[in-house]
Amino acid sequence: MRAEPGQVVAGRYRVTDRPEDGTGVLAVDVHGGARVRLFGLELPELLVPGHPVGAPAPSYGPRVTARVAQVAAAAGRHPRLLRGLAAGPEDEVLWIAEEAVAGVPLERLAGNGPVSPYRVAEIGADLAGALRSLHEAGLTHGNLTLRTVLVCEDGAAMLGGLLLGAAEEELCAALGGEVPRRVYETRALMLGALAERWAIDPGAPADTWALGVLLYRLLTGHGPYPEDDLPTLLAAVRDGRHRPADGCGPLRPLVERLLRPDAAVRPDAAAVQRELRELLVFAPEPGLDGPPDPLLPVPRPVAGPLVPRQRGRRPARAARRETDRQLPVRPPRVPPRLLGPLVLGGVLLLLVAALAGIVAVAG
Template sequence: MRAEPGQVVAGRYRVTGRSEGEVGLPAVDVQSGARVRLFGLELPELLVPGHPVGAPAPSYGPRLTARVAQVAAAAAAHPRLLRGLAAGPEDEVLWVAEEAVGGVPLERLAGNGPVSPYRVAEIGADLAGALRAVHEAGLTHGNLTLRTVLVCEDGAAMLGGLLLGAAEEELCAALGGEVPRRVYETRALMLGPLAERWAIDAGAPADTWALGVLLYRLLTGHGPYPEHDLPTLLAAVRDGQHHPADGCGPLRPLVERLLRPDAAARPDAVAVQRELRDLLAFAPEPGLDGPPGPLLPVPRPEAGPLVPRPGGGRRPGRPTDRQAPARPPRVPPKLLGPLVLAGVLVLLCAAIGVIVAVAG
């Protein structure tokens, strides 16, 4: 999966630097000149369960490329959704291209422990908006994890990994064939016990469940289910036995609803975004002067340092559509009249005392 700077992969992308971990491999599209990030998906024949030794290995590149192209064509544009561009096989690697933006993976920012509930609410509202666009296009994202979320320079969260997730699921289906057990074994080898990728249902409810897992992880510093081995994880997910959500603060009711085993009992992406915005409207943190405004286009800079905002506060300068609740007066209105009368009497008594003292 290695590619050196200057090398052209998949006949289209010239590598311009070395891999930056989960962010991908920086490259340039030689056809359009656009900056992209490349992610490589290995196509190892050794993963094929029951494949005869010495028999010709099947080619999965064209099938995966067609599936990725289908998803890319159907995906809608959204300011919180990274655009998946294309995929192309080369040797035993499928290269998936995604637009490049300035930012760092959410996984890196979350590595220092629990995140402020109101900062998590901001991130969650951004991701719910991206999922809403995916679902309205008739797609399932299926790859919502800390590694596929980028935090941009303005603090906004952007969701990527749509095409890579589609390629991974298509590869699992191709390797497993029509035998569910083989598909499971292939997914186990490829994905491992990462809770966000193992929803018990499919479609949009699986994405909102994964969002609940991610919110829990950000709020507490660990996942809601045991992840030391896959059978234990799947049993806990199936039975709805997640760790207590005590550390989720004001987001606890929403997180617990998102983690319900019954898909019909979970809120959809629209409801999640609305609830998180309502929570942010009354966030009791210093410097928060109003509720979040409508989604704005995210600046997509060519380069530049990430400027994280300490304390988890809201992005400065976001427009508001209503003012924060006014503070109550320090003196209740019903006591104002008696206090004024008492003050007048005190002044009269003081004046009489002065007159008596002078006359005497």
């Protein structure tokens, strides 16, 4: 899969930058001029298990494209969800376009080790809000990883990868056919041993479980399950054998509930968002509870309202500062250089009035 600057792919998107590892490539929609981020999904006909040698290879492009279009139409708008735009096949590659904002992948920013629990709580609340929006629309994200989350200028976490995840799952189902073992083999080859993509249960509970894995990874600097090989990972996930959550700090109870193998006792996205926001009410001021935040913000254009943050007493102080800035500064009614003569003149007038009163009474 190659896409060089200046190349037009899917008959619509002109590539402007060189591809970045795993984070897509920036392009411009030649029809409307909008900036997008492109992801290319190869349609590997040779991955079909048991396909007869020499027989015509089936085409999966239309099926995967139709599924992506269905998901894009059903997904609503949310200020923490990157909007999936379209998908178009070209030769053996399906190009998927997603809203482009100025941000840095969470994978890149989180590479310096564990992150502060309260910073992780902020990120988790943003992601839980985006997942809640999808679940209310009857969708499952299925692709929540460090690579599909962007951190923006104001520190907000934006969740992308929805259409890419839908395309990958549909392609796995198409290549595997009706045989579960073939679907598993195809997913293993395409996705690898990444814990977030291997929830045991389907639907919304799989997303909240993946969120728990992501939070654990940010808090500790490593995943909760062994990821050396897929069979070992799946056995640990199935049995609920994750590493101790000692390094998760105040988020430990929530993370442990999210990683429970029984989906029925796992909190949903709305409950996760609510619990994280309640925790943030007692968050210390940034810079007072440890080293500087390693998740540095980057510029991005803000379109639409942002989810309000609750950070202890800071909103009240910020509101006062904002009010102070809005109040006009009135100039003094009396110039300072005239204040002394006016006071002296007033005293003399009072003395004259007092003498006049004495003369009038004596006369």
